[in-house]
Amino acid sequence: MTTRIRTLIVCAAPVLSLVVTAVLAPLPFAVLVPGPTADVLGARRGTPVIAIEGARTRETSGELRLATVVSVTAPDAPVKSSDVVGAWFDEHRAVVPRDGVYPAGKSVERIARHNTREMNDSQDAAAAAALGHLGLSPKEVRVRLTLPDVGGPSAGLMFALGIIDKIEGDGRGGDLTGGQAIGGTGTIAADGTVGAVGGIELKEQAVRRDGVRNFLMPRGQCAKAMAARPEGVRLVPVRTLDDALAALKALRGAGGTVPGC
Template identity: 30%
Template sequence: MPRRIATLLTSGLLLLGLLFAALLVKVPYAQMSPGPTVNTLGEHNGVPVLDIKGTETYETTGHLNMTTVRVTGVNYRMSIADAMRGWLSPRAGVVPYETLYPDDRTADEVDQENAEEFSRSQESAKAVALRELGYELESETIVDSVVRGGPAEGELRAGDVILEVDGEPIDEPARVAEVVTRHEADEKVVFTVRRPVERDTEDDAGAAAASDTDDAAEADADDEVVDVTVTTAAAEDDGRAIVGIQAGTAYVFPFEIDIELADVGGPSAGLMFSLGIIDKLTPEELTGGTFVAGTGTIAEDGRVGPIGGVVMKTIAARDQGAEYFLTPEANCRSLRGSAPDDLTLVAVGTLDDALTALEHIRADEPGELTTCED
């Protein structure tokens, strides 16, 4: 066989092998892409995203859209070709697989953690919004989550209000760990908690037949105070006594605020929920009819925290027609040069920064905005 033909044949076989490898060999990466955006001032699947009852609310226009990122599933294994397409696409982000699905947690545990973060962010968003509007809020220490397989599983429940631990009053979540860690492993800790009474079907039917007045008068009777004994275990890292719960804060709100949004996880919508609540509870519209989107966690002191997948979120926002994007200050650097055209990235570090920015937006003063390009 002539050398030239042999060389071409060998090169062709090598190229074919590389093509098969690109399609069949899996790499430890996952992909992010722009996800749905939802107007916190509007409806989602025919239901108001923010359903506020028991106080006066006001009509709103414009948009305050929370944004999401779509990610490949836990069982999806990316090929080399898929990874190359993702790296080359301006509408996709390729990240290490363990960034989304850590090796030490199952897919169910990741989903549960995301759901718990989303729930906590809702409560923080409500509290921050109401405090901004001048409401004084009472708070309680609760069992925020129970570790699967931990000592407290089956004993304490998420949502239990922790009144005392070993007879000592609990006024903040940090006090729970302080009291528990005085013990050694395999010692008993007594939690005094308040939780809803478990009622049978007949009780539920009777309650449904009661009048609204009776329901209000007997609301406290639906809870019971119980003592729960938990045997401590030793923490793997340092051997300290633990019971396997995460203590958190729950607020007592003066009226009902329901955030109706399923199939969303994580804490990144906190800022937009706070702004949506404020808009619905104040006569003046925050946006002046403008399409504003954004992202960012919200801390109880009003600080706005950074999030992941921010580039994909800006693309999703612009696709839906957003003109402005409220961006956590800490995310600005990663967006320089990669944000969509015709989308103004407004840098915010606190809820007050966001409210000030919205003042300039509705007054049509774009030159007064602090942007990520500044």
């Protein structure tokens, strides 16, 4: 072995060590994938997702399917640079800051409680928005929403639509869905304002995987949704609950124009 070769080996060893360390070192990211979709007009584990007391309800057809994402990164598992690079090149995965999924300094139990609180707040807002639209008093009509294993606020829009469908439908004896399966996501405020959600592109993929072709979503996220739109899914952007109801009317073929990004 020549002196030059020995020198190259000696110099390359630290560089190689740094490369290996960089590849194996844990990074502050989490990897998300499309989660299950859930029909808010149906039941989960034998319990209706939407239960209403104090108002007459109706039988519904069709589906209002809320979309979810799930983390494949365990709370205590490191994410390596190789995982991050792989996810960046995989349209079925997304890389997000770890603190957005598992806030630093919080235990798994505290994170679960936080997600549950966000879901409960979302349910309260959905009930307020839906009952307000119907002209009903929350003091007289009680809404109970049950959806195990789903946390966070992004189901609000679909909950509100489900409540309206259960009580009034389209106002003419028919269903909001027109018998179709409609997917959707979006937070909701008590005044009916629809807000942005995380993982919009993965939620598109979730509804497409489950055979849903129309996807209600926050209008403010059109650019991101368009960049990752799966073939065969129509994006239906809305800003408010009233927008969503008008879009469903147009999708039923009952008048109006279906909005698009």
